[in-house]
Amino acid sequence: NAGVTQTPKFQVLKTGQSMTLQCAQDMNHEYMSWYRQDPGMGLRLIHYSVGAGITDQGEVPNGYNVSRSTTEDFPLRLLSAAPSQTSVYFCASSSWPKRYEQYFGPGTRLTVT
């Protein structure tokens, strides 16, 4: 099993550009989520999904969109990048009943100039 994979590993964007961060898992987990990690702020939940076709907002959803068309994939879209979105982004997945034992991807380091 590859576990949770994320692409790209690094990305530099200019303000106003859009892009999609990819996340995939091969463990057939129903739950997938996106976090951002910033110095002094810890991990904050952006969006999450409890199954294909079901998504919901987390703590900091503004400026991001998600969709879940398959169990395996959960892409995160930045609509119009802003410097405040410079961060490290992590995707995670888990499955009932061990829903809090989450598997994390290696992260995407995004810089918006």
Added chain:
Amino acid sequence: SQELEQSPQSLIVQEGKNLTINCTSSKTLYGLYWYKQKYGEGLIFLMMLQKGGEEKSHEKITAKLDEKKQQSSLHITASQPSHAGIYLCGAGGGSNYKLTFGKGTLLTVNP
């Protein structure tokens, strides 16, 4: 919303020394989860505590849950450079999947 406060924020120890990291919750803990993050990598699940007084060990790492104090501690015995990284506590609860994390404790172990 639930908040988790970790202390200390950072810790530097000499190899072989013992250390303790604390995680205090603003609300009742129904489950406490410890994760470790190596620099530049994703989080790795360490252990889960669900009952008051519960204690679990993994190699030289022991975690305890004090439900009354809404607190958990993570103790490392005879630290090694491989223990270095960021330790984060997470709390879940209810019927959803969402985890709330503390801000983490950065551990440096000097050889």
